[in-house]
Amino acid sequence: MVLTPDFDTRPVITFQHVFKTxxxxxxxxxxxxxEVPQGDFLFLVGPSGAGKSTLVRLLIREEKPTRGKIFVxxxxxxxxxRRRLPFYRRKVGLVFQDFKLLPNLTVYENIAFALxxxxxxxxxxxxxxxxxxxxxxxxxKEHTYPANLSGxxxxxxxxxxxxxxxxxxxxxxxxxxNLDPATAxxxxxxxxxxxxxxxxxxxxxxxxxxxxxxxxxxxxxxAGQVARDDRSGRYHDDVAQSQVRA
Amino acid sequence: xxxxxxxxxxxSAWQSFWRNLAVSLAAVLSITLILILAGINLLVGHAFSxxxxxxxxxxxEISINVADDTPLQTTxxxxxxxxxxxxVISVQFVTKDEALARFKADxxxxxxxxxxxxxxxxxxxxxxxxxLDDVAAIDALGRHWSGVDPTxxxxxxxxxxxxxxxxxxxxxxxxxxxxxxxxxxxxxxxMNTIRTAxxxxxxxxxxxxxxxxxxxxxxxxxxxxxxxxxLIAAAIALALLVVAYEPAVARFKSDIAFIPxxxxxxxxxxxxxxxxxxxxxxxxxxxxxxxxRYVRV
Numbered sequence: 001m002v003l004t005p006d007f008d009t010r011p012v013i014t015f016q017h018v019f020k021t022x023x024x025x026x027x028x029x030x031x032x033x034x035e036v037p038q039g040d041f042l043f044l045v046g047p048s049g050a051g052k053s054t055l056v057r058l059l060i061r062e063e064k065p066t067r068g069k070i071f072v073x074x075x076x077x078x079x080x081x082r083r084r085l086p087f088y089r090r091k092v093g094l095v096f097q098d099f100k101l102l103p104n105l106t107v108y109e110n111i112a113f114a115l116x117x118x119x120x121x122x123x124x125x126x127x128x129x130x131x132x133x134x135x136x137x138x139x140x141k142e143h144t145y146p147a148n149l150s151g152x153x154x155x156x157x158x159x160x161x162x163x164x165x166x167x168x169x170x171x172x173x174x175x176x177x178n179l180d181p182a183t184a185x186x187x188x189x190x191x192x193x194x195x196x197x198x199x200x201x202x203x204x205x206x207x208x209x210x211x212x213x214x215x216x217x218x219x220x221x222x223a224g225q226v227a228r229d230d231r232s233g234r235y236h237d238d239v240a241q242s243q244v245r246a
Numbered sequence: 247x248x249x250x251x252x253x254x255x256x257x258s259a260w261q262s263f264w265r266n267l268a269v270s271l272a273a274v275l276s277i278t279l280i281l282i283l284a285g286i287n288l289l290v291g292h293a294f295s296x297x298x299x300x301x302x303x304x305x306x307e308i309s310i311n312v313a314d315d316t317p318l319q320t321t322x323x324x325x326x327x328x329x330x331x332x333x334v335i336s337v338q339f340v341t342k343d344e345a346l347a348r349f350k351a352d353x354x355x356x357x358x359x360x361x362x363x364x365x366x367x368x369x370x371x372x373x374x375x376x377x378l379d380d381v382a383a384i385d386a387l388g389r390h391w392s393g394v395d396p397t398x399x400x401x402x403x404x405x406x407x408x409x410x411x412x413x414x415x416x417x418x419x420x421x422x423x424x425x426x427x428x429x430x431x432x433x434x435x436x437m438n439t440i441r442t443a444x445x446x447x448x449x450x451x452x453x454x455x456x457x458x459x460x461x462x463x464x465x466x467x468x469x470x471x472x473x474x475x476x477l478i479a480a481a482i483a484l485a486l487l488v489v490a491y492e493p494a495v496a497r498f499k500s501d502i503a504f505i506p507x508x509x510x511x512x513x514x515x516x517x518x519x520x521x522x523x524x525x526x527x528x529x530x531x532x533x534x535x536x537x538x539r540y541v542r543v
Contacts, residue, residue: 060456083460090458100453104265117459119250161457 011035012168012200013059018068020054020224028054030224032068036202038168041195043211044204045235046221052204055221056173059202060094061085073168090118093162093199097174099154101146101161107133108142111161118165132160136190152183159190163199170194172203176210184210208235251463258467263474266443270475273439277479277528278486280432281521284425285487288517291421293495293507298414305410306375308385309401311368314342316393324391325371333384335374342369368395378411429528436532440472444537451540461541468537469530476529480521487521488514 013036020029029051036042044052057063058070061077070077073091080088094100101110111132115125133139136156146154155175162170172191176184188210195201205211211218211234218233219226263270312321321339328337340348345367350359373388375381385402388394444451454464495509 086455086458086460086463088458089456094456100449100456102450102453113453114457116254117454117457117463121250165457 010037012038012073013202014069014071015055016069016071018058018065018070020051020058020063021066028224029058029065032224032226034219034226034229036200038200039195039198041192041201041214041216042203043214043216043218043233043235044202044221045206045211045218046227048206050221051224052221053173054224056171056202056204059171060092061088086117090165091168093159093165093167093170095155095158095162095170095172095175097177099146099158099178101154101157103146106143106145107138107149107157110146110157111164114161114164128164129160132164135163135193136160150183151179152186155179155183155187156190159187159194163194168199170199170201170203172201172205174204174206176205176207181209188214211235251466255463255466255470259470259474262443262447262467262471266446269439269443269446270471273436273443273475273529274479274482276435276439277432277476277525278482280428280435280528281480281483281525282486284428284524285483285517285521287421287424287428288520289487289491289513291417292510292513292517294417296508296510298410298417301410302378302414305403305406306378306381307372308375308381308388309340309370309372310388310391311370311395311398311400312393313395314368320393321369321371324393328371328373328384328387331384331387333376333380335376337374338372340370340372342367345370368398432528433532433535436472436475436528437536439475440468440533440536441539443471444468444540448540455541464541465534465537468533472529472531472533472536473526474529476525476527477522478525479529480525483525484518484521487517 013034015032015034018029018032019027021027032051032055044055046052054063058065058077059072061080064078068078072088075088077088102113105113108129111129112125115128120128129142130139133142136159138153138156138160141149141153146157149157155178159175162172170191175191176187179187184207191201191203192214215232215234218228218230218235220228220233325337325339328334342365346362346365349355349367371388373384375384381402382404385400385404388402389399394400451464491514492509495507498507
């Protein structure tokens with residue numbers, strides 16, 4: 001059964017009966033079926049070890065599914081040739097809990113890095129980085145090194161790097177995991193702005209407050225399976241919660 | 247775009263070389279030592295090939311002794327036949343009188359020359375053969391000639407020549423084997439040094455891959471860094487070898503005088519070319535292999 005909310009737009013991400021078993025024998029995902037339309041904002045929630053990170057790893061093709069198919073923008077990730085992978089990743093903006101900034105590069109250089117690998121000309125890099133810095137409200141911090149920034153600022157640099165090449169998808173794995181609630185909320189506002197511009201956002205998170213406040217689409221993963229897919233959901237299942245309370 | 251990528255790779259390689267100076271210097275030192283050994287191998291090989299060439303010239307000249315009763319016409323005909331042979335460089339006819347004069351002119355024969363009465367020496371054909379491998383065939387030709395002195399047909403020393411040939415091929419083989427060992431050892435050293443550098447930068451590589459860098463975009467700076475390391479090492483090794491070359495030859499000559507070793511400044515340019523090319527290639531190959539594990543997506 002494909003759990004798909006009643007969106008009228010064409011899906012840009014599709015999981016069809018996806019299974020993932022690691023070489024150690026751990027079955028991380030079982031029969032995942034999911035469709036994500038263009039412009040959607042989707043929270044992946046669930047307890048640790050439920051399979052959220054595996055799902056993200058499959059989406060960025062760090063892993064291949066053991067069985068089933070994953071389509072992103074019409075490309076079947078499992079069958080994509082290795083040499084095509086860099087070109088796929090250029091369509092995606094990635095944000096991680098540990099920011100993955102390069103400590104020996106300045107803020108400007110870190111963001112410009114995503115454009116340098118594309119071979120963009122210098123003048124183009126300059127204007128795009130300035131624009132990205134403006135979006136994440138970090139103008140004036142170009143020459144600062146990551147070590148001299150707060151956690152929230154570092155995550156904003158990571159987001160600027162993820163969006164500087166105008167990707168169609170943003171995939172975020174616990175982007176607020178290392179941040180205090182106020183900073184986490186600021187970061188979420190950024191993601192919402194990016195989403196409002198048309199980018200599809202898939203975010204794995206443990207942040208219950210934010211999920212409950214935003215009331216966006218929530219896909220709950222439990223024991224490697226899609227346990228729930230609510231178009232405007234909460235972190236915990238309302239019915240289950242009421243049953244617990246009762 | 248290619249140029250921009252090359253500029254980026256060159257910048258990254260240069261920065262990385264200086265940023266990881268300790269690792270870079272370790273790599274330079276290792277490759278320098280390997281290249282010095284390789285350079286010594288080349289220089290010794292060249293010196294011995296010079297010595298062997300000298301011997302070769304000597305042993306590839308044989309004398310075919312002409313019997314006293316052989317008509318001059320027959321000797322001239324055989325001389326022409328030999329001169330027309332493609333294996334032969336030159337043939338010189340030495341008369342009995344010339345042979346005696348040469349014998350007497352040699353100071354080593356002074357005492358013997360005093361005791362000689364008449365001319366016991368044969369007239370001879372001195373044949374210069376192109377290749378050492380063909381000397382035996384020319385010797386056989388001479389021995390089968392009707393005008394040859396049957397008691398002492400030629401001065402060909404087959405054993406000596408074959409020993410020379412086998413020594414020369416063994417030396418070549420030993421040189422190649424030593425070179426091969428040096429290449430393998432240096433590739434392993436460079437590979438491990440670069441792997442250490444890559445390990446320090448694995449986070450950077452991970453980020454590069456995540457933002458969509460191609461394998462060559464990631465690998466390029468490391469390979470260039472390897473080339474740079476190899477070239478610096480080659481330049482140091484070359485400088486040390488050039489400085490030590492002439493005094494080492496002089497010392498060798500004074501210690502072991504019977505081996506006619508000589509200093510050959512013309513060889514330095516070919517040594518420079520080989521070392522620089524070798525250093526660059528070793529650096530590139532070591533880096534290519536060293537970085538492969540981390541670059542594969």
